[in-house]
Amino acid sequence: MTIKDIAERCGVSVSTVSRVLNDHPDVSEKVREKVMQVVEEVHYVPNGSARDLVKPKSNSIGLVVRGVGNPFFTEVIRSIENAVGQAGYTMIFHQIASGEDELSAGASLVQSKRLRGLILLGGCFDYSKEQIAVLKVPFVCCSYTNSFGGLKEDAYSSVTINDQKEAYKAVELLIEQGHKKIALILDSRHDHSVSELRYKGYCQALLDHGIELDEELVEETGKFDMESAYGAMHRLARRRKDFTAAFVIADSMAVAAMKALSDEGWNVPEDCSVIAIDGITMSTYTVPTLTTLVQPAEELGERSVRILLDMVEKKAGNRHMELETSLREGGSIRKLD
Amino acid sequence: MTIKDIAERCGVSVSTVSRVLNDHPDVSEKVREKVMQVVEEVHYVPNGSARDLVKPKSNSIGLVVRGVGNPFFTEVIRSIENAVGQAGYTMIFHQIASGEDELSAGASLVQSKRLRGLILLGGCFDYSKEQIAVLKVPFVCCSYTNSFGGLKEDAYSSVTINDQKEAYKAVELLIEQGHKKIALILDSRHDHSVSELRYKGYCQALLDHGIELDEELVEETGKFDMESAYGAMHRLARRRKDFTAAFVIADSMAVAAMKALSDEGWNVPEDCSVIAIDGITMSTYTVPTLTTLVQPAEELGERSVRILLDMVEKKAGNRHMELETSLREGGSIRKLD
DNA sequence: TTGAAAGCGCTAACAT
DNA sequence: ATGTTAGCGCTTTCAA
Numbered sequence: 001m002t003i004k005d006i007a008e009r010c011g012v013s014v015s016t017v018s019r020v021l022n023d024h025p026d027v028s029e030k031v032r033e034k035v036m037q038v039v040e041e042v043h044y045v046p047n048g049s050a051r052d053l054v055k056p057k058s059n060s061i062g063l064v065v066r067g068v069g070n071p072f073f074t075e076v077i078r079s080i081e082n083a084v085g086q087a088g089y090t091m092i093f094h095q096i097a098s099g100e101d102e103l104s105a106g107a108s109l110v111q112s113k114r115l116r117g118l119i120l121l122g123g124c125f126d127y128s129k130e131q132i133a134v135l136k137v138p139f140v141c142c143s144y145t146n147s148f149g150g151l152k153e154d155a156y157s158s159v160t161i162n163d164q165k166e167a168y169k170a171v172e173l174l175i176e177q178g179h180k181k182i183a184l185i186l187d188s189r190h191d192h193s194v195s196e197l198r199y200k201g202y203c204q205a206l207l208d209h210g211i212e213l214d215e216e217l218v219e220e221t222g223k224f225d226m227e228s229a230y231g232a233m234h235r236l237a238r239r240r241k242d243f244t245a246a247f248v249i250a251d252s253m254a255v256a257a258m259k260a261l262s263d264e265g266w267n268v269p270e271d272c273s274v275i276a277i278d279g280i281t282m283s284t285y286t287v288p289t290l291t292t293l294v295q296p297a298e299e300l301g302e303r304s305v306r307i308l309l310d311m312v313e314k315k316a317g318n319r320h321m322e323l324e325t326s327l328r329e330g331g332s333i334r335k336l337d
Numbered sequence: 338m339t340i341k342d343i344a345e346r347c348g349v350s351v352s353t354v355s356r357v358l359n360d361h362p363d364v365s366e367k368v369r370e371k372v373m374q375v376v377e378e379v380h381y382v383p384n385g386s387a388r389d390l391v392k393p394k395s396n397s398i399g400l401v402v403r404g405v406g407n408p409f410f411t412e413v414i415r416s417i418e419n420a421v422g423q424a425g426y427t428m429i430f431h432q433i434a435s436g437e438d439e440l441s442a443g444a445s446l447v448q449s450k451r452l453r454g455l456i457l458l459g460g461c462f463d464y465s466k467e468q469i470a471v472l473k474v475p476f477v478c479c480s481y482t483n484s485f486g487g488l489k490e491d492a493y494s495s496v497t498i499n500d501q502k503e504a505y506k507a508v509e510l511l512i513e514q515g516h517k518k519i520a521l522i523l524d525s526r527h528d529h530s531v532s533e534l535r536y537k538g539y540c541q542a543l544l545d546h547g548i549e550l551d552e553e554l555v556e557e558t559g560k561f562d563m564e565s566a567y568g569a570m571h572r573l574a575r576r577r578k579d580f581t582a583a584f585v586i587a588d589s590m591a592v593a594a595m596k597a598l599s600d601e602g603w604n605v606p607e608d609c610s611v612i613a614i615d616g617i618t619m620s621t622y623t624v625p626t627l628t629t630l631v632q633p634a635e636e637l638g639e640r641s642v643r644i645l646l647d648m649v650e651k652k653a654g655n656r657h658m659e660l661e662t663s664l665r666e667g668g669s670i671r672k673l674d
Numbered sequence: 675t676t677g678a679a680a681g682c683g684c685t686a687a688c689a690t
Numbered sequence: 691a692t693g694t695t696a697g698c699g700c701t702t703t704c705a706a
Contacts, residue, residue, distance in 0.1 A: 339699055341699080359701075386699080386700090387699035390701095
């Protein structure tokens with residue numbers, strides 16, 4: 001079923017049908033109705049490929065994700081898909097393995113699907129000018145920014161929380177409750193990524209409050225998943241008995257860490273307080289409820305889409321947006337006396 | 338950058354470039370190398386739309402999902418995306434709201450993107466012949482089947498567990514541990530969907546073991562999410578104090594239900610044993626670990642893709658596959674003495 | 675082994 | 691207000 005068939009059935013030309021389909025003016029009401037009726041009748045849907053081909057621009061934007069396993073991302077992805085759909089665009093979803101390069105993956109996707117723009121989720125924090133040059137369309141880094149690269153502000157867009165600052169807040173919260181021996185569970189100290197930033201926030205908070213950094217209380221998981229986080233906390237709890245609190249860099253990892261503590265016979269928060277950053281649905285239902293700094297997942301997605309589409313539609317240039325977390329008080333922190 | 342540009346740079350015709358790009362024989366080694374070299378050099382990627390347009394068939398398959406919020410689906414989706422990519426196809430992902438009709442959504446997607454086939458996740462269990470007629474391509478129902486419709490076996494494909502049987506197994510497991518007062522948390526008794534099937538399994542298991550069905554122990558959530566499950570268990574635990582076990586129809590809901598029990602001062606499994614079906618990653622990390630019948634999420638996805646592609650490539654017709662769960666023994670069940 | 679050219683379904687400029 | 695027609699980038703006959 002093509003536009004030609006519709007035209008024939010209506011006794012009009014293809015261009016008239018095309019006009020109706022694209023809401024152009026200059027079509028008589030009679031003809032418009034007739035066409036719409038036939039279109040409904042035969043369930044005609046235009047061929048997107050043909051459309052994309054003739055239009056200088058498609059109406060698709062791409063989402064490249066590294067780490068779909070991360071429950072926090074799931075919530076952001078949902079919000080992005082939603083916002084993209086609302087705006088009348090189609091989202092092309094592509095997940096990549098941890099070793100893959102999101103920029104080349106994105107570049108291929110852009111070319112083969114003629115994408116108007118790209119949203120990157122879970123990408124690297126250290127792009128260089130040369131690296132992003134392969135991307136010929138606007139893009140926005142969602143939930144991260146170019147903290148370790150030399151990119152100019154106007155060379156890319158980003159929507160993210162301030163990882164270092166929020167980590168600082170989390171640790172400070174523990175300190176305010178009287179904790180001094182505060183463990184840290186992170187992926188890697190020097191990953192040039194979220195771990196490193198939150199590590200810095202952790203160190204800074206300790207420093208500012210006159211607590212000496214004890215590197216032995218910092219445990220690296222080596223991977224950003226629950227299993228590794230469980231293992232890390234397990235090792236730590238066996239090695240050290242003297243910490244009274246732990247900051248885990250992500251909710252999902254914190255859930256696993258609490259389980260590890262429990263399996264080692266520790267009680268949360270009596271023996272060890274726990275705080276994290278993210279605010280996934282699941283961590284509302286742990287026992288105790290995880291106290292965490294909630295990232296505005298929905299807003300993160302919506303803002304990213306808005307910024308991208310503004311660029312795609314030439315309404316604005318590259319922008320950066322820093323969102324704030326909000327404290328969700330659970331029951332995983334106790335005041336030390 | 339088009340195929341024409343490549344042709345010019347190589348001093349050959351577009352058809353020759355096309356041949357190289359599509360691995361056709363009848364191209365001299367010299368020319369092939371030259372073309373490939375230029376292609377690499379300029380990072381040329383063919384325009385998928387143009388390709389799809391001229392080819393009678395695209396290489397895309399669609400995935401229509403209702404209920405992306407369900408963590409179990411997340412794992413299945415990942416596996417599907419993976420398998421589709423492995424096979425050299427592209428996956429077009431589309432999520433729909435709970436009220437939307439997956440068949441019309443799928444039909445539109447098929448036509449506009451010229452999809453070769455469709456995988457439906459979280460769809461209805463009661464399609465009629467007329468309803469599926471709108472789909473002009475092969476499709477497979479992933480994680481459900483036509484339990485409440487009048488479809489002929491060869492009219493559609495499915496990959497799923499036997500919901501009723503597995504629910505039966507779950508409840509039987511509780512009975513074998515001495516439980517007689519067994520609560521049930523489900524979405525709705527008569528939703529013509531997974532809840533209804535698992536409800537049947539629950540009833541049958543009670544019946545077969547001479548336990549009278551107590552409808553007051555069956556609590557409907559009305560929605561398939563954690564919040565509703567929490568509310569349902571909360572209500573139940575306030576109303577009745579005499580049940581010693583609960584079967585919750587999904588892992589995610591079970592996690593929320595355990596939290597509700599805990600908030601009501603109940604201990605799992607001392608005061609109430611809990612079992613569920615699904616086996617999401619998260620429920621390994623609850624305290625206690627949830628005992629559950631694990632659906633083979635990865636296999637569910639892989640099989641669905643395999644069956645679909647076999648049909649798309651005309652290697653086989655419609656097929657149905659029933660997968661088995663495996664028991665993951667957590668700590669949420671205690672033996673009643 | 676290569677090239678020329680038709681045509682996939684659609685939109686938009688141009689003509690009427 | 692409507693029709694005619696030239697491409698968009700690609701694959702695939704058909705000819706050479």
